[in-house]
Amino acid sequence: MEGSPLLRQVAHQRQALFDEGLLDEQFVQLEELQDRTNPNFVEEIVTTYYQDTSRLILNIEQELERRPLDFGRLDGYVYQFKGSSTSFGAKKVKAECSLFREYCRAGNGEGCMRTFQQLKREYATLKRKLEAYFQLARQARLTQTASPPG
């Protein structure tokens, strides 16, 4: 079972998320909260994270269209984004949020917009890779139950 190529692939893909700096230790905390009583916790919380943050992305986009920019409101949304991303373990996204906040505080609109683009890219990459990982993990679980034990 441990030697199954599919399971090895799953483990490898998971490790890559950490090695590439997309996820940090906090994500492991979330994984540890998944057990028999809460068998889908990780996927559920990932879904909630993306639901919450996509709403924030919309808010930020709207803010960035204002003239003049309201850096206070903008920072408020980014603060929330950063908070959730930190609790989620989204390392790169969190870093972009920190940078974004710095530009907000400096009242640097150009910097804000540039960083936001970068943030969205990292955010989308993480989402894509997590989805691929979960899909593979699901496949592996199905394969496991299909084959006889031992």
Added chain:
Amino acid sequence: MELQSDVADTQQQMEQQHFHVLAVDDSPFERKLLERLLRECACKVTCVESGDKALEYLNQLDTYQSNSADSTASLSSSQSPQQEGLKINLIITDYSMPGMSGYDLLKTVKGSSSSWKDIPVVVISSENVPSRISMCLQEGAEEFLLKPLKLSDLKNLQPHLLKSLVHYNKDTKCSTDTGNNNNNDNVVKMNNNVISKRIAMSPEPSERRPKPKELAVV
């Protein structure tokens, strides 16, 4: 499945005392995470999205409990609302929320003339702002936790939950019972995310100063 004697049953019930925690956070993600973490600590959890909703809930409980009390002739300690599982043993609230902040909620709860002021309150925040932390501790928060929360942060809240039990059961106004003082040491010995004031026997003003050990830089 284990077979148990009646005695063991009672003991297990006491050990598995399901504390009821009221969790307040405007973020659905944070609420979901908080709820899971708290349930992992064998707590019953009620999540609300704002300070206003929290107060509303506390009010509802009060109404329910006073109605129940009226219907029982005499309320012995074994028939306490605690057994109903409804009474709130701890409030854990995010600091930054739109409208009523966690600090506002803390002030309201601690400033109330009812039993609310005896409910331990823990404030959580993703920002490490010393002035904010001391403000909350001085207002009566038991702990100020920094996000991201770990399971160990919440497990360390056990003494506060026990304190609320003791407090209620003994129906006294004093802050702690000697029995809990051993646990207080565990609370003070903390990890990077927890800043706590010592739970003193008699809360002198100086005792209520926060002890900022190992402030985590977020």
